[in-house]
Amino acid sequence: MNLPTEIRYRRYEDWTEDEKNKIAENKTKSPWLTSYHLEPKTGLLNDPNGFSYFNGKFQLFYQNWPFGAAHGLKQWVHTESSDLVHFKETGVTLEPDHVNDSHGAYSGSAYEIDGKLFLFYTGNVRDDNWIRDPLQVGAWMDQDGHIEKCDKVLIQQPDDVTEHFRDPQIFNYQGQFYAIVGAQNHDKQGFIKLYKATNNDVHNWKFVGNLEFGGTGSEYMIECPNLVFVDGHPVLLYSPQGLDKSELNYDNIYPNTYKICQAFDTHAAKLLEASPIYNLDYGFEAYATQAFNAPDGKVYAISWIGLPDIDYPTDQYDYQGAMSLVKELSIRDGKLYQYPVSAMKDLRLEAKALSNRSSSQNTYELEVTVPADDKSQLILFSDEQLNGLTITIDTTQGQILVDRSSAGQQYAVDFGNTRQCDIDKAETKLNIFVDKSIFEIFVNDGEKVFTGRVFPSQDQSGIYIKEGQISGSYFELRV
Ligand code: FRU
Numbered sequence: 001m002n003l004p005t006e007i008r009y010r011r012y013e014d015w016t017e018d019e020k021n022k023i024a025e026n027k028t029k030s031p032w033l034t035s036y037h038l039e040p041k042t043g044l045l046n047d048p049n050g051f052s053y054f055n056g057k058f059q060l061f062y063q064n065w066p067f068g069a070a071h072g073l074k075q076w077v078h079t080e081s082s083d084l085v086h087f088k089e090t091g092v093t094l095e096p097d098h099v100n101d102s103h104g105a106y107s108g109s110a111y112e113i114d115g116k117l118f119l120f121y122t123g124n125v126r127d128d129n130w131i132r133d134p135l136q137v138g139a140w141m142d143q144d145g146h147i148e149k150c151d152k153v154l155i156q157q158p159d160d161v162t163e164h165f166r167d168p169q170i171f172n173y174q175g176q177f178y179a180i181v182g183a184q185n186h187d188k189q190g191f192i193k194l195y196k197a198t199n200n201d202v203h204n205w206k207f208v209g210n211l212e213f214g215g216t217g218s219e220y221m222i223e224c225p226n227l228v229f230v231d232g233h234p235v236l237l238y239s240p241q242g243l244d245k246s247e248l249n250y251d252n253i254y255p256n257t258y259k260i261c262q263a264f265d266t267h268a269a270k271l272l273e274a275s276p277i278y279n280l281d282y283g284f285e286a287y288a289t290q291a292f293n294a295p296d297g298k299v300y301a302i303s304w305i306g307l308p309d310i311d312y313p314t315d316q317y318d319y320q321g322a323m324s325l326v327k328e329l330s331i332r333d334g335k336l337y338q339y340p341v342s343a344m345k346d347l348r349l350e351a352k353a354l355s356n357r358s359s360s361q362n363t364y365e366l367e368v369t370v371p372a373d374d375k376s377q378l379i380l381f382s383d384e385q386l387n388g389l390t391i392t393i394d395t396t397q398g399q400i401l402v403d404r405s406s407a408g409q410q411y412a413v414d415f416g417n418t419r420q421c422d423i424d425k426a427e428t429k430l431n432i433f434v435d436k437s438i439f440e441i442f443v444n445d446g447e448k449v450f451t452g453r454v455f456p457s458q459d460q461s462g463i464y465i466k467e468g469q470i471s472g473s474y475f476e477l478r479v
Contacts, residue, residue: 001315008072023318030317032437035363035479038087038323042066045321049076049301050110053300054117055143064272069315074104081246083325083343094146100137105169117141122166131161182222183399189217189224190223209269218244224288230299231331234261248277251416256280256287262475284452299329313409313455339446341471348475362461366432368472381456397456408456
């Protein structure tokens with residue numbers, strides 16, 4: 001939603017209780033509130049931040065402007081989880097209340113160090129002429145959720161970058177702390193800077209080099225770079241704004257992408273033998289995915305189900321955005337797989353055979369198979385006239401097509417109503433999670449993923465098999 005700058009950057013303390021209550025109350029009127037996905041308590045949710053493990057629990061923050069469905073003065077909102085399925089807000093926030101983050105506590109990451117959680121983030125600072133000074137800053141959160149900000153700026157804006165310099169990710173590689181930061185150069189090309197903590201002290205960062213990862217610089221900015229180590233391979237996840245479509249086919253306003261590499265040369269700031277660039281998600285919205293190497297040896301990822309610069313039907317209720325399910329990353333046959341954490345299975349109620357249903361609660365999982373040499377068509381969020389989200393799985397042609405042109409309230413139509421991906425011309429398995437106004441489709445155990453939203457009317461909760469041999473199970477989910 002487009003709101004004037006004065007409203008979006010109004011100080012938090014200037015909002016009255018009455019105004020805040022109205023915003024909170026308006027959200028409760030939405031017919032699209034989700035059941036098992038994390039949504040903002042109020043206002044807009046965007047990037048996942050500080051996804052980590054600390055104090056015996058998984059930690060996740062989200063970027064938030066609490067006063068409506070717009071990108072304003074951002075804070076981090078803290079949640080915790082034991083199972084990576086249920087996330088609970090703790091009431092802790094990282095607010096833009098310091099000279100070094102006066103115009104927003106922008107995205108960043110977290111890592112446990114000596115019994116405290118270190119938060120590494122971007123302080124968005126603007127002067128009276130609205131000139132931005134992007135600062136990489138830090139804070140410590142203790143076990144009681146008390147947050148103390150570091151007064152020192154940890155990384156200043158280097159000479160070779162514009163005001164677009166943000167989203168530090170701290171990671172530990174072979175016992176040494178490193179950080180990568182998204183940047184734009186003066187030729188308006190996106191790139192990534194690599195830093196190293198001197199003597200492993202996260203208050204002192206030394207520039208190592210501009211990370212070589214086989215990028216061409218066709219994007220104008222790289223947001224939220226994220227390096228994880230999956231089954232022995234460095235995997236770079238990133239959000240390249242303005243990426244040339246000759247480099248990668250995508251339809252969303254900005255893509256969320258990845259490369260699988262073979263090794264990380266820390267001295268040369270180089271990811272070796274980087275694969276081509278791939279879409280992380282083939283759906284309508286998934287952005288700023290953040291992943292981390294957890295102490296249990298697994299790699300967990302979570303995405304913002306939303307995109308920058310898009311209006312959503314929920315805006316009328318003063319909120320926007322949701323988090324995806326947590327996906328475990330793995331590499332099989334050289335390909336990246338993303339699959340919901342196993343605890344998601346605990347939400348399943350009794351299995352029923354997939355069959356037409358004129359109504360559901362729009363809170364279910366389908367686990368279905370389409371045989372080879374078949375073309376199946378499934379309609380979800382469907383009304384009696386079969387208007388809904390149409391998923392066509394064509395194992396003869398080797399393609400999946402998701403069409404939301406007749407599904408619920410239309411939005412973002414300038415970016416097209418269909419999304420597709422290629423699959424092997426073979427039997428294909430799908431796990432489809434539906435949650436009121438969200439769908440997440442995992443193809444062949446997470447080889448390809450489609451994430452997106454649908455804003456159905458009340459009579460749009462049916463499931464129909466329009467054609468084909470598709471079969472499998474329907475699980476209502478416990479919420
Ligand atoms: C990505 C992003 C980040 C930034 C944050 C601000 O969606 O633009 O680059 O830190 O959102 O909310």
